[in-house]
Amino acid sequence: MSQSKTPPIPRPSASLIVINHLNEILFVHRNPKAGSFAGMHVFPGGNYDKGQDGSLQITAIRETFEESGLLLASSQSSRTPSESELDDAREKIHSQSLRFSDFLLKHDMAADVPSLRPFTQWITPPNVPRRFHTQFYVAFLNAAPSAGFSSGNKTERLPTPDGGQEVIAARFFHPAAALRECEAHRIALMPPQFYLVSTLASILDGNVNTLEQRARVEALSSGVFGRMVINPRPLAHGAPDGWSILTYEGDETRGGAKGRLHRSLVKFAGRGTVSEVVLQRNFDVFSEIEEHLFQPAPKL
Numbered sequence: 001m002s003q004s005k006t007p008p009i010p011r012p013s014a015s016l017i018v019i020n021h022l023n024e025i026l027f028v029h030r031n032p033k034a035g036s037f038a039g040m041h042v043f044p045g046g047n048y049d050k051g052q053d054g055s056l057q058i059t060a061i062r063e064t065f066e067e068s069g070l071l072l073a074s075s076q077s078s079r080t081p082s083e084s085e086l087d088d089a090r091e092k093i094h095s096q097s098l099r100f101s102d103f104l105l106k107h108d109m110a111a112d113v114p115s116l117r118p119f120t121q122w123i124t125p126p127n128v129p130r131r132f133h134t135q136f137y138v139a140f141l142n143a144a145p146s147a148g149f150s151s152g153n154k155t156e157r158l159p160t161p162d163g164g165q166e167v168i169a170a171r172f173f174h175p176a177a178a179l180r181e182c183e184a185h186r187i188a189l190m191p192p193q194f195y196l197v198s199t200l201a202s203i204l205d206g207n208v209n210t211l212e213q214r215a216r217v218e219a220l221s222s223g224v225f226g227r228m229v230i231n232p233r234p235l236a237h238g239a240p241d242g243w244s245i246l247t248y249e250g251d252e253t254r255g256g257a258k259g260r261l262h263r264s265l266v267k268f269a270g271r272g273t274v275s276e277v278v279l280q281r282n283f284d285v286f287s288e289i290e291e292h293l294f295q296p297a298p299k300l
Contacts, residue, residue, distance in 0.1 A: 007126035010133035012300040014060035015045025017119060017196060018070065021142040023204040023213070024172035025197065028067045029187075031165045036130060038271055041178070041187045043196075044068050044170070045134065048300070052093070052100050056135045056300055057113045062100045066090050068170035072115060072139060077108040115139045117221035121229040121300075122192040125246075128272065133300055136196060138221060140214055175201035182277070191232065191246055191264045194277040199225075199285060216286075224289040229296075235263070243267055250283075255293045 018026040025043070032039040046063040053059040065071045069086060081089070085107075092098035104111060116137040124131035173181075175197045181187045182194065189197060203216050220226055228249070235245035235253060243265045247254050251262040265278040283289070 008129065008131050010123050010131040012048040012056065013046060013132045013134045014048065014056040014063070015043045015134050015136050016060040016064045016072075016116065017043050017136060017138040017200070018064065018072075019138065019140050019200075019204065019209065019217075020172055021209050022172070022174070022207050023209050024174050025178065025200065026064070026068060026070065026170065026172050027178070027187075028167045029169040029171065031168050034166050036272065037190060038273055039188065040190055040193075040273055041171075042190065042193055043136070044070075044167075045136075047132070051096070054101075055113070057116045057137065058100070058111055060116060060135075060137050061111045061113070062093065065100075066094045067167045070141075070170075071109075072112040072141075073104060073109040074112055075107065075109045080109075081107050112139075117218060118226045119196065119221055120192075120226065123229065123231050125232050125234070127234075130272065134192070135300060136192070138200075138217060140209065140217075142209060174207070175204055185275070188269070188273065188275055189277060190274060191266055191277050192230070195230075195264065195279055195281075198279050198281075220285065223286065224291045224294075225285050228289070228294050232264075239265065249293045249295075250290050256290060260290075 016026075020026070027041045028044050030037045030040050030042060044064040044067040045060060046067075048056060048059045049062075052062060061072050065086075069090060071086060089098060089103045093100050093103060116139050119136045119138040121133065121135050123133045178187065178189070178197050179201055182189055199220070200217070203213055205213070230248050232246040232248060233254070235247050239245045244267075246264045246266055248262040248264075250256040250260060252258055252260045254262070256262060259282075261280040261282045263280050265280065266274050267276040269275040
């Protein structure tokens with residue numbers, strides 16, 4: 001009998017959901033030729049880099065800066081870096097010719113780690129060749145010191161060290177608009193992003209970010225929702241033609257009460273990407289998460 005391959009160990013990573021004063025969320029558009037999540041719209045983020053990052057919060061802030069030009073950092077000086085200085089630093093940090101911490105030190109700045117709040121963890125299924133253990137964070141831009149890109153659209157072609165391109169554009173848009181664009185097949189979201197966008201769309205109503213909305217998002221972050229570690233698993237039966245079912249902890253097939261749905265219908269598009277996602281979740285994320293079904297978070 002042949003032995004099955006040991007699943008690859010998930011790489012620690014971090015991703016940041018940035019919400020601006022218009023209730024818009026920052027997305028980056030991955031290059032269709034990128035090695036991971038090709039052509040998808042994702043939140044900025046990437047792998048933990050022990051040479052650059054002292055924590056996953058720093059990973060999220062650094063990657064957001066590299067991929068979009070938005071820098072969540074406070075300055076102790078009256079002068080903040082110019083757009084050209086920011087863009088130059090982004091490329092040098094990305095190519096490893098400049099440490100992110102040295103850039104901040106040079107400009108007397110400090111990464112705004114306190115503004116980041118945990119907003120679930122997701123672990124790639126064992127059958128996927130490239131696996132990630134991603135800590136998602138959420139931050140409100142109007143409550144955080146920042147520099148650079150903060151609303152609208154920003155076209156980027158940030159080069160990777162080997163000459164490729166990872167991100168071709170960055171864009172702020174409302175979560176409800178993102179869901180409409182998904183439905184119209186103008187953009188595509190991976191299941192974790194679709195899950196979190198759907199959650200925020202039910203809270204961020206309208207085009208003005210309010211204290212009440214921020215309080216509700218912060219309540220999710222500090223409650224069971226923010227601590228959830230989600231391990232998607234395929235369900236072998238029951239999917240409509242052309243679809244797959246990914247179940248999450250708390251689904252009726254994963255220890256949840258009979259009739260409890262915590263899953264997504266997914267149409268896969270090849271190369272680890274998807275073309276369509278439908279979230280099926282029939283419980284209140286503020287008060288009805290069955291915490292005992294979620295394992296303690298493994299160390300990232």
